[in-house]
Structure formats: structure tokens, C-alpha cells
Amino acid sequence: MIGKIWNYLSKPELVPRLFAITLAIVFIFGLFWPIYKDNNQLYPKPEYHSQALKTPLAPYDRSIVKAQYPQYLPDLGKITSYLTPIAIFIKDRTLFFGTTIVSTPGGILDEILYYTRGMDTVLESSILLVAFIIFTWLYWNRERD
Amino acid sequence: MPYITYLGERMDLFYFNLTIISFIFGNFVGLEYSYRYPPYHEKRIDKFALISSILGGFLLLTPLYIIGAFFIGFPLGMRSGYGRIEFLIGLSIFVILYLIRWWYVTG
Amino acid sequence: MLVSVLCCILGGIGVILHTNVINKLIMLSLMETGIIGFIAYYYYLDVAILMAICSPISNIIILLGYIKYLELKKG
Amino acid sequence: MISLYVGLILLLIGCIGALFGPKVDNIMIRLLNIEVSAVGVMLIFLSFDETLALMTYIAINAPLTYVLVRTIIKLEGKK
Amino acid sequence: MIDGGIFGIVPFGDIIFKYSMFSTIGFVIAITFTILVYLTKPEKQLEAQKFGEDKLIDIPLHELKNRRYMAIVCGIATAGAMLTQDIFDFALFLTLVGIANIGIVSAVKREHVLNASFQYGLTSIIATLPLFGASALILAKTGTLSILELHHLNKNLLFEKILYGLGMAGETGVAPYYAAKAEMFRAPGSPYILMIHLSSLLLIVRTVEILLTI
Amino acid sequence: MDFNEFFYLINLTVYAFLIGSLLLGLHRKIMAKIQLRPGPPIIQYLLHTLKFYFKEITFPxxxxxxxxxxxxxxQIIVWLSALILAVKLESSLLIIIGLYVLQKIVEHGCGLSSGSPYGKLGGVRSVFSAAAEIPLFAVVSTVYIVTNSLIISDIVSYQQIHGPLILKLPISAFAFFILLVSKAPNSPFGIVKGKDIVSGYLTEHFGLLAGLIYIGDAIAYFVLLWLFIAIFLGISNIFLALPFMILITFIISIINGLTPLLAPHHSVMLQITIAIVVLLDLLHRVIFL
Amino acid sequence: MFYETVIISFIVGILSLFAIGVQKNNLHALILTDLLECSLLCIIAAVGTDLAEALILPGLVVSMAEILAIAEVLVVREKVRGKKLNDFKINFDLEILRTSPLFISIILVIYGAILSGFTGGAVIASGLLYYFFCKRVLGENIINRVKWVGICGFSGIAWSLWIVGFLGFYLFPKYWLVFLLFAGLGLVIKVCSKLGLLGMAE
Incomplete structure (x- = not known):
């Protein structure tokens, strides 16, 4: 009897479904768990939407950044302050293109994405690479045998 | 329990290893010896094994414990049906003597 | 602002309630218009431009996919 | 903070619609209902001032839709 | 004290790679296996035939190359996951291992293997939710992602820890789900499949260490 | 490393190997006696090892x-390093568990790399029964919660003050004991090496290679017994632990002699049940301590 | 603000998890995972710092990449099962498909090149994807194995460029500017070529 149940449970089709239901039950417990946000955060943002129309770097104008390990980062803040020529060109003309300016090399997010958390980006692009290799391989070899 | 056999001398791991090896060797020799007899013959005490066992039980408490291990391993290693009682006799002699010594030294 | 809110909410409900895919797509576009309004309200014009260019792409992909889907169902 | 609440409402509506909405057995309809949730996510990004992430999400949405539509068309259809 | 002494630290910005006794052993094991997998030729499976003689099944070269590549990625990712001292980074390493595992298995053109691979993939997509969700909740609650810092903070993170553990379980396909994994393991090509197993076991140990530390 | 240290390590290895072999031989003898048949002499395991060790090898x-x-x-590397890390350095328990986990890799690798269907089946079953490790991690966590350290020397010194852990953590001790049972030969959980699949992952390894695996197994048995005694009884001296080892071997052989081999699914299910019990225990301790 | 977002995302996550749990059709389950990703992204976004924003991008990419791989595995599984698959060839003549693609894709490519980094890559990719897709719909056969493998190799080189940039930050901190440009360039090329290629796949 128990063996029968176990045999039924071991079918691979059932695994993700069981997992999903387990997870859902755990998440239901999470609704009653105290979830709050500590105010002492790394790399904080200023008050939301407070920078519009005041600075050409709209939501990303940062002067001070608070990093995890200050002792390892004598170079922290260099990338934040750098603007490419294109960015300077745009900055001088309009107030509305802050995101574009920050997205060109230089800026707070590049600081975080490339420098302080560069390893994340390495892994992220590796994941994309691997997924794409799987896709390509399956795509081009589906006609074989 | 560094003083497992010979009181007064600290038991070194190396010598303990030698003891085990000699014990195993005794086992082996006992096995070889007992193959001269027909298989599975209970209720028969082999004199040679008995002597060796008692000797081993005594020797384990002296500085010659390495040889003692050889002798006490001899009856244990014999093929099934042989050497069981001999080994138990030797072992009980050893245990009794050890307890007496322990009581004598501490009390 | 209010217009954007209305566009979004109505568009969202519309997408859910319609059962014809073409109608749903139209409602989806309505909702995306609402979002563009929201983005422009906060003065992030570059994002708004990008949204305006990119959202039709996925709409067209879904539209063509649906046409193919209908073809397959028929044939 | 209207945008946040609108985003949350859209997220929830999209989810409920994708699960229990009318005729969700049809996979195209389900896909479109999920788009509503995606739009809700965009609004939430916007209200937390995460415009770069918003931009990426908008741009990624097209390839993602493409992949899903492609899979649907390959597998669905003639019974 | 969990991991023995610390030998050294390699900083990459906010993400720190720490060489402790524990992580160094894991790292060395993972790297050794990666090299071994690179060198090993896959075994030939003997399969009984209904008619005629038994035949040896060989893995074709194009399949071998792909799977070997995936196995190497998986090994390197496992080695990295041993060292990293950041929760989110570890989650990404886990995901990389998960997707490389799918790559290793999905190259085999057999129905049951592909089916198991798909189900595993679905599980691993589902598992990204608790994994990243838990990291985000931890970030919100404590304001940091670094394990070294979290070690000093005394906050009740039980629910987040459970979520994180479940995410790991889904991503590596652990325990009760091994039933499905065994299905994948029937595929030929032992060194690559061995890599899946090795990575998941090492990652489980590492996750236990992290969950005990924070 | 100076010469004395090195000499000690070699001695320790020899000691572990000899004691492990003798205990495994004893195990076999006791099982035979329980089943009312004359068993082999207790040096049989050692003789097997030596026989295999000096045989010629070929590769399939x-x-x-x-x-x-x-x-x-x-296999040898894993258990030697486990021996040194555990008995000599008394290092972290988690590292030892990590090394124990590699045992699964050995089983799996031996089974799969040979290409033989029996070996493969053994390997697949080994993967299948990996659920046996879950209680292990729960045990480790429970021990950590109680003693606040995973370094074995700390755990031992904790027990010298507060008394043996087996009284405080009976469920964990039981789970660890089940692990010992499943590691011993002919155990009810031994689906990996069950006789229904010839000899599981060992089928295609013969000669010198089998000898090496046997040596590794002997050391593994010693290390696991030592771990149990050190963690739950608080005795870390290898000489003092010896009588307890013999006692535990005795109990294990009685269990193994009296129980039949379980079917794979049932074995895994039983272990998962134990895992759930231990996890609940862990959760209870986390919440209420 | 944080709390509401997280709770709503939890509810969405719970509902979609249950839906996956009771869903028997694999394709539907795959589509529903998209909903899970929405919930995941909202939880991360709710933290609302710059760091959280930097964490969103990996989450986004991971979900996208996994769905890409798993969808193809599903397709191949059905094929191996012996099901007859439809081809993804749409022959449909629409005015917009003739006029718009060139314009939109040029705008997106230029804008993406200005943006650079991962975002720029995604923007360029959507432009290229649209272009290829329209060409395919209009009946031009652009798919070619040699071309495909060549672009893949190119993207791999770009990936290594990015890795060089990343390591350069730590090995030669003096020349950070060069490596910054390396990194941005490598990432944009890599992502755009990868995702843009999808438009070719039929």
C-alpha cells in the first residue's frame, strides 16, 4: 500500500507539481511572518520621484554611496562620477533623459553592476550563454537520429 | 585509557598497532593450525590452544604484551567449532588479572 | 494622471474579460498607453519613448502568432 | 503613490485572470492575461524609481513573448 | 565556528571569495573533478537487443562536446559557489549549476531522459522564486547580503532560511526529488552525469553551512 | 610537518584500517552466529582485502x-582525509559530512564508469538512496544549535561539562545510528550493494581496485563509529572508544542479522520518514530554544 | 509600501504555484512560470534601493534564459515522442511588416548602442528580433547555419571581452576607464547578438 503510494510519487511528472504545492504552503506561512524593511540599507535611493525636473540625471543623481566593505574600495565612486561625451552632450540639452545618461558607461548602476557586484553580472551573462547554447544545440541537432 | 595492558608504561599508538598486527598474525596461524582437523567439531578442547590462550592472558599484562596478543589470537582464529572455549578462558584470565591489578594499584 | 489610471484599470479588466484575442490585444494597447502616461507624468521621457517603440513589437508578435494559431486550428 | 497601487491591482488582476479568467483553457488567452501582470510589474518598477530595470524589462519582453509564442505554435494546433 | 580557520580572502568589490578550510576542500574537489571530467572518455553502454547480438552504445562526438562543455561549466560554477560569501551571488551560482545540469541531460535524445530533464527544468524555474525572493527579503530585513556581515547580526531569519533551503532543494533537485533525478541518471555518459551529482551534493553541504552561519 | 607528526599519521591510518577490518570481520561473524551457521573467522575481511590487493587487474x-x-x-583519499580531519585535527563536523557525501560520488562513479548494467543499476540506486543524507544535515544543524559550534573538539569539551549529547538529542543520535546501520554490510538499507544486483557498484571493479575500495570501506567504518562516539558519547580518545566500537558493532550486527533487505522504494521511504522526524525535531528546537 | 508590495507578490506567487501544482498540461505550466517571475521581480523591486535595482537585472535574465532553454527542451521532447510539430512559418502580408521594421530596428539599434551595457543589449536585441521576424514572415529565408554559428562565436568573443573588463577592474585599477568601456561594449554585443538571433529561429 505504502509502496504503491511511493511508486506513484516517484514519477517525474509529479515532481514539479509537488514542489510547487509545498512551496505554496510555505509561502502561506510567510504571509503571517513579520516582513519589514530595515532603514539602514546599502546604496540607498533618495525619496522616490523627488529628482524629476531638478537635475538632468533624473532618478540617478548620487553624490554619496554607502558600500558594503569600504576598506576594499579606495576606488569607489570613480565610475559614478564619470560621464561619456555622449552623456555630457545629452545632459547639457535636456532634463528628461536621465536614464539614458546613466545607462551609458559610467554612473551609479554601472558602479554596482560592473564593479562592486561584478561577479553577479558575470554569472548572469554566463547563465544566458549556457541557456543559449542549450537552445542552439537542440535547435540544430533536432533532425539528427 | 592509554594504560590498557601494561600499567606504568604509556601505551603508544605504534606499539598498539604492533599488538594488533601480532594478534592478527596469531589468528592467521591459528586458522592454519586448525585446518588439520575435521570441520566443525565442538566439545573438544585443544591442549595447544588452551596453553597458548592462558599464556597469552598472562603475557598481556607484562611488557611482552605484543607476544601475548599473538598467543591470545591463536585460539580465536581457529576455524568454526574450535577454540571458542579456550579463547574465553584466556580472556577471562586476562580480565580477572587486570581487575585485580587495577584494584591493587588504585585501592 | 487620472486618465492614465483609468486607461490602466479599464484596460486590465478589459484584457481579462474579453475572450476574443484581437479585442484583448486592443485592450492591451490601451493599458500600455496608460503606462506611457504614467511614465511621462514622472518626466522619464526616454523610457516613455522606448516603451512606445517596444510595446508594439510584442503586440505584433502575438498578433501574427494568433493568426498562425487560427490557421492551424482550421486546417 | 497611485502608480504603485495601480501596479499592484494590475498584478493581482492579471494573476487571477490568468488562473480563473474566462476561457483560459485557450493558451493564447492565458498568455495575454499574463501580459497584464507584466504591465503591473512595470508600474511597480516605475513607482520604486527603478527606471533602468524598467527599460530592460520592456526590452526583454519582446524576446520573451517571441519565445513563448513560438513554443505555443510549435506544440499547439492540430489535434 | 563552523568552517575551520580562514586562509585568505579575494575581494571582488562587494562580493568576497573566502578560502576557509571548508571552502578550500570543496573548491579543490570541484576543480579536480572538472579536470577529470575533461579528460575522461565516456563509457560505452552495453544494451541488450531483442534480436541479434547485444550492441555497444557509443556517444556521438557532437553530443559529447556539448555535454562536456556543460559539465565543465557546471564544475567551475560549483567551485565558485564553494567560495563566494554573498547570498545573492550564491543563488546565481546555484542557478547556473541548475541550467548547466539541464544542458548536460537534455542533449540525450531519449524520451524519458528529455522528459525528466524538462520536469527538472520546470522545478528549477519554480525554485528561482524562493531563492531570489529569500535573498531579497534578507536584504530588506538586514540591509546586507554579505554572509560575513550577516554572521554578526542577530535577527530572526527562520522563514527566509526555510525559503532559501527550499530554493536550493529545487535548484539542485535534492532528496525526495531524487526520484526524478534517477530517471535522468539512466542516460549514458557517466562522467557528465557524475558531475550533476557531485555539484548538487557539494552545494547542499555548502547551503547547510550558509544557513547555519547567517 | 615534522617526522613525528608524519609517523603518527601513518600509525593512525594503520590503526584505523586494522580496527575497521577486524570490526567488519566481527560483524560478519556475529551475523553468522545469529543466523545459526558457523561464520568465517574475524580476520576474513582482512584476508579478502589482501587477496584482492595482490591480484592482477584488467580494464573492461x-x-x-x-x-x-x-x-x-x-575512496581512499576521501576516507584518509576524513580520518585525519576528524581524529587528528578534530576539525569541523560539516567538512566530515561533506567528505562522507563524496562516498555517494564514489558509488555512483564506480557504477557508471564501468558501463556494466549491474554497476549502473547500483549507481542509480545509490543516487536514489541519497535521501539518507538529509537526516545527517538535520543532525548537524541540531548539534550546532545545542552546542553552538561544529568543531569536534568543541563538541567534545561541551559534553565533558554538560554530559553526553545522546541524552539530550536522542532523535538525532538515532538518525546517526541508522546511518551507521545503512553503512554496514548486509544492512536492510543496503540496496546499493544488494545481492539482487550482483554486487552493485563493485561488480566491475576487481583486483587491486577492489582492494583499494575494501581498504577505504574499513577506514570509513572506523571513522563513522568514531564520529558517533565522539559526538554523542563525548569520548574522543581512540583507545577509550574501542570498547564502544565493539559494542556498537555488536548491536548493528544483531539488527542486520535479523532484518531482511528492503525494497529500494521502501528503504528510501523509511529513510525519508526518519529525515522528516529529525527535521521536525530541528524545527522544534529552532523555534523553542 | 514595502509590505504591501511583498504581500501582494506573495499572494500572486501562492496562486500561481497552486495553479502549477494542479496543472496537468506541460505547456500551460511553462507559461504560468512567467507569472512566477513577475512575483519574483516584484519582491526584489520592493526593497527599492539601487542595490535592489542591480539585483533585478540578474533575476530578469535568469528567468528569461531558463524559459528559453526549457521551452526548447519541451519542443524536442514532443518531437522525440513522435508528435508532428508545426513549423513556425507565418505567411502573412501586412502593410506594417513592410514599412516599419527597418525604421524601428535602426532606431532601436542606435539607441541601444548609446545605452550600452545589458539594457542596451536588450534594446538592440528587440530591434533585431523584430527585423528578422518581419523578414521571415514576409517569406525571405534568412536562416543559415554558418551565419548562426558565426554570430554565436562572435557573441562568445564579446563575452570574453566583458570578462577581461571585469578582471581588469581588479588587476589594473589605474586604467578603470578602459575596462569600463570594455565591459559595457562586451555586454551589449553579447546580449544583442544572442537574443537577436532568436528572431531567425523558426
Whole structure:
């Protein structure tokens, strides 16, 4: 009897479904768990939407950044302050293109994405690479045998 | 329990290893010896094994414990049906003597 | 602002309630218009431009996919 | 903070619609209902001032839709 | 004290790679296996035939190359996951291992293997939710992602820890789900499949260490 | 490392190997006596090992080669390092568990790299029964919560003050004991080496390679027994632990002699049940301590 | 603000998890995972710092990449099962498909090149994807194995460029500017070529 149940449970089709239901039950417990946000955060943002129309770097104008390990980062803040020529060109003309300016090399997010958390980006692009290799391989070899 | 056999001398791991090896060797020799007899013959005490066992039980408490291990391993290693009682006799002699010594030294 | 809110909410409900895919797509576009309004309200014009260019792409992909889907169902 | 609440409402509506909405057995309809949730996510990004992430999400949405539509068309259809 | 002494630290910005006794052993094991997998030729499976003689099944070269590549990625990712001292980074390493595992298995053109691979993939997509969700909740609650810092903070993170553990379980396909994994393991090509197993076991140990530390 | 240390390590290895072999031989003898048959002498395991060790080796044509040879060597490496880390350095428990986990890799690798269907089946079953490790991690966590350290020397000194852990953590001790049972030969959980699949992952390893695996197994048995005694009874001296080892071997052989081999699914299910019990215990301790 | 977002995302996550749990059709389950990703992204976004924003991008990419791989595995599984698959060839003549693609894709490519980094890559990719897709719909056969493998190799080189940039930050901190440009360039090329290629796949 128990063996029968176990045999039924071991079918691979059932695994993700069981997992999903387990997870859902755990998440239901999470609704009653105290979830709050500590105010002492790394790399904080200023008050939301407070920078519009005041600075050409709209939501990303940062002067001070608070990093995890200050002792390892004598170079922290260099990338934040750098603007490419294109960015300077745009900055001088309009107030509305802050995101574009920050997205060109230089800026707070590049600081975080490339420098302080560069390893994340390495892994992220590796994941994309691997997924794409799987896709390509399956795509081009589906006609074989 | 560094003083497992010979009181007064600290038991070194190396010598303990030698003891085990000699014990195993005794086992082996006992096995070889007992193959001269027909298989599975209970209720028969082999004199040679008995002597060796008692000797081993005594020797384990002296500085010659390495040889003692050889002798006490001899009856244990014999093929099934042989050497069981001999080994138990030797072992009980050893245990009794050890307890007496322990009581004598501490009390 | 209010217009954007209305566009979004109505568009969202519309997408859910319609059962014809073409109608749903139209409602989806309505909702995306609402979002563009929201983005422009906060003065992030570059994002708004990008949204305006990119959202039709996925709409067209879904539209063509649906046409193919209908073809397959028929044939 | 209207945008946040609108985003949350859209997220929830999209989810409920994708699960229990009318005729969700049809996979195209389900896909479109999920788009509503995606739009809700965009609004939430916007209200937390995460415009770069918003931009990426908008741009990624097209390839993602493409992949899903492609899979649907390959597998669905003639019974 | 969990991991023995610390030998050294390699900083990459906010993400720190720490060489402790524990992580160094894991790292060395993972790297050794990666090299071994690179060198090993896959075994030939003997399969009984209904008619005629038994035949040896060989893995074709194009399949071998792909799977070997995936196995190497998986090994390197496992080695990295041993060292990293950041929760989110570890989650990404886990995901990389998960997707490389799918790559290793999905190259085999057999129905049951592909089916198991798909189900595993679905599980691993589902598992990204608790994994990243838990990291985000931890970030919100404590304001940091670094394990070294979290070690000093005394906050009740039980629910987040459970979520994180479940995410790991889904991503590596652990325990009760091994039933499905065994299905994948029937595929030929032992060194690559061995890599899946090795990575998941090492990652489980590492996750236990992290969950005990924070 | 100076010469004395090195000499000690070699002695320790020899000691562990000899004691482990003798205990495994004793195990076999006691099981035989329980089943009312004359068993082999207790040095039988040692003789087997030596016999295999001096035999000629060949490689099957189906084998995937460096892996096939590397696996027995890995077995030796794993258990030697476990021995040194546990008994000599008294290092972190988690590292030892990590090394124990590699045992699964050995089983799996031996089984799969040979290309033989029996070996493969053994390997697949080994993967299948990996659920046996879950209680282990729960045990480790529970021990950590109680003693606040995972370094074995700390755990031992904790027990010298507060008394043995087996009284405080009976469920964990039971789970660990089940692990010992499943590691011993002929155990009810021994689906990996069950006689229904010839000899599981060992089928295609013969000669020197089998000898190496046997040596590794003996050391493994010693290390696991030592771990149990050190963690739950608080005795870390290898001489003092010896009588307890014999006692535990006795109990294990009685259990193994009296129980039949379980079917794979049932074995895994039983272990998962134990895992759930231990996890609940852990959760209870986390919440209420 | 944080709390509401997280709770709503939890509810969405719970509902979609249950839906996956009771869903028997694999394709539907795959589509529903998209909903899970929405919930995941909202939880991360709710933290609302710059760091959280930097964490969103990996989450986004991971979900996208996994769905890409798993969808193809599903397709191949059905094929191996012996099901007859439809081809993804749409022959449909629409005015917009003739006029718009060139314009939109040029705008997106230029804008993406200005943006650079991962975002720029995604923007360029959507432009290229649209272009290829329209060409395919209009009946031009652009798919070619050699071209495909060549672009893949190119993207791999770009990936290594990015890795060089990343390591350069730590090995030669003096020349950070060069490596910054390396990194941005490598990432944009890599992502755009990868995702843009999808438009070719039929």
C-alpha cells in the first residue's frame, strides 16, 4: 500500500507539481511572518520621484554611496562620477533623459553592476550563454537520429 | 585509557598497532593450525590452544604484551567449532588479572 | 494622471474579460498607453519613448502568432 | 503613490485572470492575461524609481513573448 | 565556528571569495573533478537487443562536446559557489549549476531522459522564486547580503532560511526529488552525469553551512 | 610537518584500517552466529582485502577510463582525509559530512564508469538512496544549535561539562545510528550493494581496485563509529572508544542479522520518514530554544 | 509600501504555484512560470534601493534564459515522442511588416548602442528580433547555419571581452576607464547578438 503510494510519487511528472504545492504552503506561512524593511540599507535611493525636473540625471543623481566593505574600495565612486561625451552632450540639452545618461558607461548602476557586484553580472551573462547554447544545440541537432 | 595492558608504561599508538598486527598474525596461524582437523567439531578442547590462550592472558599484562596478543589470537582464529572455549578462558584470565591489578594499584 | 489610471484599470479588466484575442490585444494597447502616461507624468521621457517603440513589437508578435494559431486550428 | 497601487491591482488582476479568467483553457488567452501582470510589474518598477530595470524589462519582453509564442505554435494546433 | 580557520580572502568589490578550510576542500574537489571530467572518455553502454547480438552504445562526438562543455561549466560554477560569501551571488551560482545540469541531460535524445530533464527544468524555474525572493527579503530585513556581515547580526531569519533551503532543494533537485533525478541518471555518459551529482551534493553541504552561519 | 607528526599519521591510518577490518570481520561473524551457521573467522575481511590487493587487474572495454581508475583512489583519499580531519585535527563536523557525501560520488562513479548494467543499476540506486543524507544535515544543524559550534573538539569539551549529547538529542543520535546501520554490510538499507544486483557498484571493479575500495570501506567504518562516539558519547580518545566500537558493532550486527533487505522504494521511504522526524525535531528546537 | 508590495507578490506567487501544482498540461505550466517571475521581480523591486535595482537585472535574465532553454527542451521532447510539430512559418502580408521594421530596428539599434551595457543589449536585441521576424514572415529565408554559428562565436568573443573588463577592474585599477568601456561594449554585443538571433529561429 505504502509502496504503491511511493511508486506513484516517484514519477517525474509529479515532481514539479509537488514542489510547487509545498512551496505554496510555505509561502502561506510567510504571509503571517513579520516582513519589514530595515532603514539602514546599502546604496540607498533618495525619496522616490523627488529628482524629476531638478537635475538632468533624473532618478540617478548620487553624490554619496554607502558600500558594503569600504576598506576594499579606495576606488569607489570613480565610475559614478564619470560621464561619456555622449552623456555630457545629452545632459547639457535636456532634463528628461536621465536614464539614458546613466545607462551609458559610467554612473551609479554601472558602479554596482560592473564593479562592486561584478561577479553577479558575470554569472548572469554566463547563465544566458549556457541557456543559449542549450537552445542552439537542440535547435540544430533536432533532425539528427 | 592509554594504560590498557601494561600499567606504568604509556601505551603508544605504534606499539598498539604492533599488538594488533601480532594478534592478527596469531589468528592467521591459528586458522592454519586448525585446518588439520575435521570441520566443525565442538566439545573438544585443544591442549595447544588452551596453553597458548592462558599464556597469552598472562603475557598481556607484562611488557611482552605484543607476544601475548599473538598467543591470545591463536585460539580465536581457529576455524568454526574450535577454540571458542579456550579463547574465553584466556580472556577471562586476562580480565580477572587486570581487575585485580587495577584494584591493587588504585585501592 | 487620472486618465492614465483609468486607461490602466479599464484596460486590465478589459484584457481579462474579453475572450476574443484581437479585442484583448486592443485592450492591451490601451493599458500600455496608460503606462506611457504614467511614465511621462514622472518626466522619464526616454523610457516613455522606448516603451512606445517596444510595446508594439510584442503586440505584433502575438498578433501574427494568433493568426498562425487560427490557421492551424482550421486546417 | 497611485502608480504603485495601480501596479499592484494590475498584478493581482492579471494573476487571477490568468488562473480563473474566462476561457483560459485557450493558451493564447492565458498568455495575454499574463501580459497584464507584466504591465503591473512595470508600474511597480516605475513607482520604486527603478527606471533602468524598467527599460530592460520592456526590452526583454519582446524576446520573451517571441519565445513563448513560438513554443505555443510549435506544440499547439492540430489535434 | 563552523568552517575551520580562514586562509585568505579575494575581494571582488562587494562580493568576497573566502578560502576557509571548508571552502578550500570543496573548491579543490570541484576543480579536480572538472579536470577529470575533461579528460575522461565516456563509457560505452552495453544494451541488450531483442534480436541479434547485444550492441555497444557509443556517444556521438557532437553530443559529447556539448555535454562536456556543460559539465565543465557546471564544475567551475560549483567551485565558485564553494567560495563566494554573498547570498545573492550564491543563488546565481546555484542557478547556473541548475541550467548547466539541464544542458548536460537534455542533449540525450531519449524520451524519458528529455522528459525528466524538462520536469527538472520546470522545478528549477519554480525554485528561482524562493531563492531570489529569500535573498531579497534578507536584504530588506538586514540591509546586507554579505554572509560575513550577516554572521554578526542577530535577527530572526527562520522563514527566509526555510525559503532559501527550499530554493536550493529545487535548484539542485535534492532528496525526495531524487526520484526524478534517477530517471535522468539512466542516460549514458557517466562522467557528465557524475558531475550533476557531485555539484548538487557539494552545494547542499555548502547551503547547510550558509544557513547555519547567517 | 615534522617526522613525528608524519609517523603518527601513518600509525593512525594503520590503526584505523586494522580496527575497521577486524570490526567488519566481527560483524560478519556475529551475523553468522545469529543466523545459526558457523561464520568465517574475524580476520576474513582482512584476508579478502589482501587477496584482492595482490591480484592482477584488467580494464573492461566498456569502461570510461581515467574515471574508472580514479574512483577507488578517490575512496581512499576521501576516507584518509576524513580520518585525519576528524581524529587528528578534530576539525569541523560539516567538512566530515561533506567528505562522507563524496562516498555517494564514489558509488555512483564506480557504477557508471564501468558501463556494466549491474554497476549502473547500483549507481542509480545509490543516487536514489541519497535521501539518507538529509537526516545527517538535520543532525548537524541540531548539534550546532545545542552546542553552538561544529568543531569536534568543541563538541567534545561541551559534553565533558554538560554530559553526553545522546541524552539530550536522542532523535538525532538515532538518525546517526541508522546511518551507521545503512553503512554496514548486509544492512536492510543496503540496496546499493544488494545481492539482487550482483554486487552493485563493485561488480566491475576487481583486483587491486577492489582492494583499494575494501581498504577505504574499513577506514570509513572506523571513522563513522568514531564520529558517533565522539559526538554523542563525548569520548574522543581512540583507545577509550574501542570498547564502544565493539559494542556498537555488536548491536548493528544483531539488527542486520535479523532484518531482511528492503525494497529500494521502501528503504528510501523509511529513510525519508526518519529525515522528516529529525527535521521536525530541528524545527522544534529552532523555534523553542 | 514595502509590505504591501511583498504581500501582494506573495499572494500572486501562492496562486500561481497552486495553479502549477494542479496543472496537468506541460505547456500551460511553462507559461504560468512567467507569472512566477513577475512575483519574483516584484519582491526584489520592493526593497527599492539601487542595490535592489542591480539585483533585478540578474533575476530578469535568469528567468528569461531558463524559459528559453526549457521551452526548447519541451519542443524536442514532443518531437522525440513522435508528435508532428508545426513549423513556425507565418505567411502573412501586412502593410506594417513592410514599412516599419527597418525604421524601428535602426532606431532601436542606435539607441541601444548609446545605452550600452545589458539594457542596451536588450534594446538592440528587440530591434533585431523584430527585423528578422518581419523578414521571415514576409517569406525571405534568412536562416543559415554558418551565419548562426558565426554570430554565436562572435557573441562568445564579446563575452570574453566583458570578462577581461571585469578582471581588469581588479588587476589594473589605474586604467578603470578602459575596462569600463570594455565591459559595457562586451555586454551589449553579447546580449544583442544572442537574443537577436532568436528572431531567425523558426
Amino acid at each position: 572495454i566498456t569502461a570510461g577510463n581515467p574515471l574508472y581508475i580514479f574512483m577507488p583512489i578517490l
